[in-house]
Amino acid sequence: MTLVSLVFTAARTGRYTEAGLVQLLAVERARNAELGITGILALDDANVIGVTEGPADVVHARVREVAADPGNVDVQIVVDDPIEERAYADWSIAFRTEDPAIRALPGFVDLFDPERAPDPDANASRSAALLEWFRRTPPEQLSTRRSATPVRERVLQASIDVLRDVGPSRASLTAVAERAGLTVDEVTSHFPTLPLLLAATLASWLEQVIAPLAPIAASEGTIAWLRALVVAFAEDPALDRLIVSSLAPAADPGEAAGEDFLTTYRAFRASIRAALEQDVLAGREPDTMDPQKGAQQLLALFDGLRIQNLFDPEPDMAATFVRAAVRLRTGWSEPYRD
Template identity: 40%
Template sequence: MTDLLAGPDAATEAVRTAVIEAAIALFREQPLHHVALDEVAAAAGISTAELTAIHPTVDDLVIAVIRAWNQRRTAPLMPIAEGHGAVAFLRAIVLANAADPALMRLLTSAATIAATPTLPQAEQLQASWIHFHAIVQRALTQDVAVGREPATMEPARGAEQLIALYEGLQLQSMVRPHMDVVEAYDRAVTRLRDGWSRDYPPSVWEI
């Protein structure tokens, strides 16, 4: 009886996994707005109706794919944040993205969904970016505690700056394909950390 009850759930999970894998394969080859639900369904070996019962829209599918794909990329790198700090953690992500840039392309495309408050999926995607900021902030807090980063750096602000540097350079590398994004990250983060070591004097910029 237990096996019979578990069967449908196991089958549903297998379908969900097949859909995610099919979508990842398609997003590796095509931009977000070129991938249609019927194409994903065909690649997963199910009907479009079966797919839309799980993910009614492409945006819903994108959220599921980002969660699964991002977890697959980031989870193995978390020990780096704990053992070597936030800067090393972000550098490891830059290296992972350089080796497999498709996820970063999808995240960049999905940012337009997250930035559109009228879309029902916006809040869920925003939560992913907020969570990422929290991870980096937590790592920077630990960095300060163990002396890897200076006490003059406020972790919440440092996380904003480090993520902006990381995401900005990633975006540049996508539109300037000959750019060495790892070298650019190393150079920029060295300058950023130098600034962290100084007291921050608030100022008003006048033009």
């Protein structure tokens, strides 16, 4: 078996929330342990560097997954060397945080601590040298390559930023163009109307939130996955405001963007159904549960609680969701009667 040390860099089209990064640490640390992968993933603003060690075929497959993620652009492999011994005992993550609880988490490395001493291996190891370079380089210098990001992706990220600032009712093509550093004509060449832009933004934004948490469905089940999503959505309420604002155009047969909104909604419902089907096969849910009906019920609960939370904030949305989901599961143990 050939061991390799691979270093890749990338730029994120959007930024993880702190809660999303904590969840990423838990999920990816467990998965990489199963795969025999060690190393570190460091994120600073929208900039990413990863040092990945392990069996060559496994490491290369994992980096292909990184490159296939639509949230990553300009993925580049800068080192791919065979090694005899690993430099890392396990897999860890590093990002900027002021939260002492996060800093104490297993697998978190406080790489960006200004008091951190230089890595003594930086002069002997290419991967250590690159990680040290990443740590010491200001993020705005690392971010210059994002100007090469495809225009469509720049527009979508600018749209997310504008929606976070002012919400869907005050967003405009002009504001998005200014945020992206583009002209309005450049924006409208990709998205002729604001509703079409908002529909595409919703699909992109959901992908950024959902994709990092998707492995939870396979390892822990659908309800655990949706619980993690409840937490992630609560961290970024602007996303839920966009979802609520999309209801009217989605239901309007005369709105050109309506079908795009519906496609996004149906795709998410289908992913819940597919996850429930796997739960039944794995024995996590009873075979008396109809995955199609179960998906409808969970999505109604998932959406309903989050919409209520916009008007009447719930201090622990995740616990509320789990309590209600447990009651649904009790009913799933009984055969459906039409």
